[in-house]
């Protein structure tokens with residue numbers, strides 16, 4: 001099962017390195033993205049509605065979007081995309097200076113209209129048990145995602161400011177509340193994405209998304225890659241706890257498949 005993925009251009013790679021994010025139009029072609037969308041809709045339908053009040057009762061992340069973590073392990077088509085050689089090559093080129101990458105996680109994200117709120121501005125890396133921050137996420141639109149459906153926004157260049165702390169631990173800990181100076185950085189323009197377009201962000205880039213103001217769900221697939229040479233720090237993290245990883249050793253485990261260009 002193959003998914004065709006296009007190569008990022010040198011300009012796109014340069015833009016990512018400067019800004020910490022980039023838009024990749026048509027990363028996946030219309031036929032493949034239609035097949036992925038069909039899987040996503042079937043998965044979301046089978047999972048069923050969360051029920052009245054469930055979103056409000058959930059964690060701060062649950063209030064922003066629904067997740068099906070590790071969808072690539074249970075669905076071969078999403079798995080094939082995460083493991084596509086061109087995805088690995090793109091991740092290696094975008095991250096710059098890494099020899100190979102491992103998949104950290106795949107995820108199917110749903111932001112329901114009128115149900116989920118905005119995704120507060122945050123960095124991804126502060127939770128991670130890796131000893132280095134070379135990590136990025138491809139966020140692939142599975143449906144057309146006009147800006148007011150909740151495509152991501154990024155603070156350009158924020159990836160150069162190091163670790164800014166965790167968000168989603170309590171109300172009011174979004175990055176702008178913690179670091180008002182971030183407003184001095186340029187905010188990326190609202191992105192109107194077509195199905196098959198992706199945005200990519202570095203794990204240190206501050207990003208968020210508005211609520212979905214349309215009348216259908218925002219459906220997207222994400223895959224996060226990190227430097228294959230990163231060492232496990234032992235920081236408690238639900239995904240890695242109990243896997244038997246050794247502190248100060250690479251993530252050599254089937255949960256973190258390695259892609260070498």
Ligand SMILES: O=C(O)CCC(=O)C(=O)O
Nearest residue numbers: 065109119124137209222
């Ligand atoms: O889709 C969203 O609203 C947020 C996703 C996100 O923060 C991420 O993929 O890192």
